[in-house]
Amino acid sequence: MKTFLGIFVSVVLGATFCFVFWIVVSHDYQWDAIAPYKGNFISGWWTTLLISAIALVGSILIGALLTSGQLSPWKVPRILSRSFVELIRGTPLLTQILIGYYLVAPAIGWDSRFGVGILVLSCFSGAYLSEIFRGGVESIPSSQWLSAKAIGFTDAQTYRFVVIPQAIRRVLPASAGQFANLIKDSSLLFVISVHEFTMQAREVNANTYATFEAYLPLIFGYFILTFPISLLSRSLEKRFAYEH
Amino acid sequence: MSIETASLTKHYVETKAIDNVSVSIGDDVQVLALIGPSGGGKSTFLRLIGGLESPTFGEVTVNGITLPVDDSALREWRKKNGFLFQSFNLFPHLTAEENVILPLAEVHQSSQEDAKNRAQEVLSRFGLAKHLGKQPGQLSGGQQQRVALARAIAHKPQWLLLDEPTSALDPEMKAEVLDLIEELQKSGQKIILSTHEMGFARRASDHVIFLSDGQKLEEGNAEELFENPKTAEVKLFLEKVMKW
Numbered sequence: 123m124k125t126f127l128g129i130f131v132s133v134v135l136g137a138t139f140c141f142v143f144w145i146v147v148s149h150d151y152q153w154d155a156i157a158p159y160k161g162n163f164i165s166g167w168w169t170t171l172l173i174s175a176i177a178l179v180g181s182i183l184i185g186a187l188l189t190s191g192q193l194s195p196w197k198v199p200r201i202l203s204r205s206f207v208e209l210i211r212g213t214p215l216l217t218q219i220l221i222g223y224y225l226v227a228p229a230i231g232w233d234s235r236f237g238v239g240i241l242v243l244s245c246f247s248g249a250y251l252s253e254i255f256r257g258g259v260e261s262i263p264s265s266q267w268l269s270a271k272a273i274g275f276t277d278a279q280t281y282r283f284v285v286i287p288q289a290i291r292r293v294l295p296a297s298a299g300q301f302a303n304l305i306k307d308s309s310l311l312f313v314i315s316v317h318e319f320t321m322q323a324r325e326v327n328a329n330t331y332a333t334f335e336a337y338l339p340l341i342f343g344y345f346i347l348t349f350p351i352s353l354l355s356r357s358l359e360k361r362f363a364y365e366h
Numbered sequence: 367m368s369i370e371t372a373s374l375t376k377h378y379v380e381t382k383a384i385d386n387v388s389v390s391i392g393d394d395v396q397v398l399a400l401i402g403p404s405g406g407g408k409s410t411f412l413r414l415i416g417g418l419e420s421p422t423f424g425e426v427t428v429n430g431i432t433l434p435v436d437d438s439a440l441r442e443w444r445k446k447n448g449f450l451f452q453s454f455n456l457f458p459h460l461t462a463e464e465n466v467i468l469p470l471a472e473v474h475q476s477s478q479e480d481a482k483n484r485a486q487e488v489l490s491r492f493g494l495a496k497h498l499g500k501q502p503g504q505l506s507g508g509q510q511q512r513v514a515l516a517r518a519i520a521h522k523p524q525w526l527l528l529d530e531p532t533s534a535l536d537p538e539m540k541a542e543v544l545d546l547i548e549e550l551q552k553s554g555q556k557i558i559l560s561t562h563e564m565g566f567a568r569r570a571s572d573h574v575i576f577l578s579d580g581q582k583l584e585e586g587n588a589e590e591l592f593e594n595p596k597t598a599e600v601k602l603f604l605e606k607v608m609k610w
């Protein structure tokens with residue numbers, strides 16, 4: 123039964139792979155058509171990188187804020203952060219981008235696609251990061267708290283010297299994974315016409331009708347960004363496994 | 367330096383971990399041993415005396431002054447003592463040396479240099495000079511417990527509180543650690559310890575309290591209590607544990 127399943131899965135996967143490979147290879151490429159737009163791809167790729175980098179910092183800050191809110195001894199910050207996290211995690215990113223740009227931003231008189239896009243991405247990714255961070259803090263055993271208390275540490279000192287340094291090590295692999303998601307998610311910003319990588323490819327496609335040639339670079343462009351992170355995340359995971 | 371408890375009581379949800387215990391530990395007692403069956407309340411009693419927890423009823427009095435209930439005021443009392451737990455409780459992300467330096471520098475306001483010198487001094491005294499730069503994960507159980515002991519005495523505590531300091535160790539490592547504790551006793555350190563090592567309790571302590579089901583069944587001079595237990599339960603317990 124097991125071998126049969128193994129063979130079946132291999133056949134299906136192999137066939138699918140061959141099919142896609144055949145489509146990609148057999149296509150009659152017209153690279154000349156998109157050649158004049160090379161600059162658009164490059165600028166789109168850099169914009170995606172820039173947006174992701176800024177949103178990365180933003181999401182770490184927001185994630186840390188939401189985590190401290192959720193772990194706070196006071197009820198109000200706890201409820202507020204919890205609600206925010208649940209709301210963000212319970213709705214699609216696309217909806218958040220649209221509402222953020224077409225409803226919230228005009229209401230406060232802010233008209234920057236780029237800025238709103240980065241902020242929405244930061245909030246979205248920050249909510250997920252905060253869950254990772256919280257898990258990390260809560261994974262520190264109570265014996266560490268007892269030990270810190272016995273030494274005479276305050277709660278703040280315990281967080282600073284004992285809990286956070288250990289939690290950071292533990293959340294690094296999962297956080298790296300979340301950063302890869304952030305890069306991919308930034309592609310949704312095309313809906314508010316931020317000129318990132320995906321948006322540029324769409325425009326090239328619209329101008330040239332060379333769909334294949336316009337979209338294929340996206341695969342490589344995103345993969346170059348996310349693959350190193352994925353490798354890093356895995357090696358961090360391994361190191362963590364050895365340490366414990 | 368005297369410690370008294372009056373009707374000391376600690377309830378957890380379902381258990382009376384310490385039930386109405388009154389003892390008076392005079393100035394003349396240098397080493398107090400807490401013995402008794404597992405679950406008898408030894409650890410809880412130590413945590414109450416050391417100010418790691420507050421009693422449900424009753425109080426602990428030190429030199430005629432009642433320990434405060436407020437946690438930050440209690441911290442002042444905790445700082446004066448040194449704690450050692452059964453399961454080492456070192457900070458795994460710091461080296462042996464850093465584990466000793468951290469409380470000196472952050473709680474006792476020593477300069478980094480003084481703290482470092484003091485850490486090297488106590489660690490060398492405990493035969494750990496070669497292991498200063500190792501993290502707990504790279505040390506044997508006995509070595510870890512010696513580092514923890516070094517951390518507990520580095521600030522010259524009034525009382526050294528030891529909760530079953532050797533019960534997680536192999537016989538050989540047990541001896542290493544018990545030797546050190548005896549050496550501390552001989553140098554005049556005041557000690558309260560809970561232990562299942564009856565031989566050690568008998569040899570090193572001058573006062574013994576027997577706790578069972580949260581209650582004080584007997585107390586007295588070590589020699590007396592071990593030679594002539596007054597209650598049948600203590601007698602039975604001693605016969606059982608001394609048999610092997």
Ligand SMILES: Nc1ncnc2c1ncn2[C@@H]1O[C@H](COP(=O)(O)OP(=O)(O)OP(=O)(O)O)[C@@H](O)[C@H]1O
Nearest residue numbers: 378379381382383403404405406407408409410411
């Ligand atoms: N934090 C806690 N929450 C709930 N119950 C507790 C807690 N700490 C101790 N107890 C209970 O209180 C009783 C006394 O426990 P304590 O650890 O003080 O005993 P002990 O004499 O140190 O035992 P041992 O020799 O096994 O270490 C036990 O029944 C235990 O289950």
Ligand SMILES: [Mg+2]
Nearest residue numbers: 408409410530
């Ligand atoms: Mg115990």
